[in-house]
């Protein structure tokens with residue numbers, strides 16, 4: 001019944017060229033997200049986007065609920081610039097909208113229409129009250145608002161406002177590299193950074209044969225769940241071979257530091273890859289105090305290997321809040337599948353919660369740090385993951 005979807009986007013503070021970039025990216029990401037669904041033209045007018053539907057507005061709206069930068073969508077009826085026609089459209093909308101109280105809001109950018117906005121409100125309000133005895137007017141807290149917009153091309157009517165994700169279009173902020181494990185946290189960290197406009201690539205450290213093909217397949221699956229939110233709807237996933245580093249760490253005489261050392265290797269490799277890929281930040285799923293490697297002391301010592309900014313979008317979230325988000329974005333079911341991660345395989349019984357930098361440097365002096373990193377980078381492979 002609704003031939004159009006009205007798409008609202010936010011961040012009104014954006015001006016000039018930024019605004020144009022924002023809008024162009026939003027349109028590109030919308031097109032990518034809707035590619036396999038039938039739809040008509042997408043047009044942009046006065047800070048809004050209109051999408052022509054093909055009798056499938058609900059499917060299209062559901063898809064757009066997963067596109068960052070969109071604040072809300074409304075299914076819209078279009079009528080000729082004729083009061084009777086508009087009233088008939090209003091009746092159709094009312095039949096489709098639950099609620100007992102309503103008000104009418106009218107806007108008239110097209111001043112050639114003979115009625116003023118207050119006159120339109122009165123005419124439509126009267127029409128609704130006459131035809132729908134179960135409804136009454138409440139101008140302060142109505143169950144729904146019947147909106148009418150009188151434009152050059154016709155009258156646009158809607159009542160439903162479907163909230164969407166908000167945020168900034170993925171890609172509008174620049175590129176980031178997500179350290180993606182098979183756990184619950186890192187996919188959520190990726191989601192939250194995409195929400196603020198980061199276009200993501202992923203990096204997974206894989207320790208075959210200590211960890212199985214299955215654990216890699218799981219990470220690919222997680223990447224495919226993130227892909228729809230990403231700019232252009234795809235996800236570049238780098239798989240770095242971590243096996244030699246794990247072996248070297250196993251032989252180290254500083255076992256309580258092995259997790260700290262491992263994390264420093266991860267950040268160093270990620271920093272090099274980010275430079276190569278022109279990514280401006282690294283993103284991890286760290287949450288403060290969650291495990292030994294996520295105390296402030298650990299983060300301090302681990303972070304010391306890089307000058308690239310490290311974003312930790314989950315730093316202030318409790319585990320339950322992270323889980324709730326992962327359920328919402330559809331990664332939870334995959335994340336809880338049993339798997340071995342390179343970290344779980346080698347967790348020492350007594351990991352240091354307050355590693356000291358001098359000790360860490362001593363331990364690293366026994367290792368061929370640069371050689372191990374070069375080797376891992378040389379063996380890194382790229383997977384193009386689609387939704």
Ligand code: ATP
Nearest residue numbers: 179180181183184185186203204205284285286343
């Ligand atoms: P997650 O649930 O995301 O695995 P976690 O609570 O298990 O997180 P850790 O295992 O300590 O936490 O990992 C902290 C962060 O380090 C992860 O969120 C992720 O960003 C990164 N990380 C850990 N293991 C890997 C890996 N194998 N490959 C890439 N990044 C990793």
Ligand code: MG
Nearest residue numbers: 181182183341
């Ligand atoms: Mg993990």
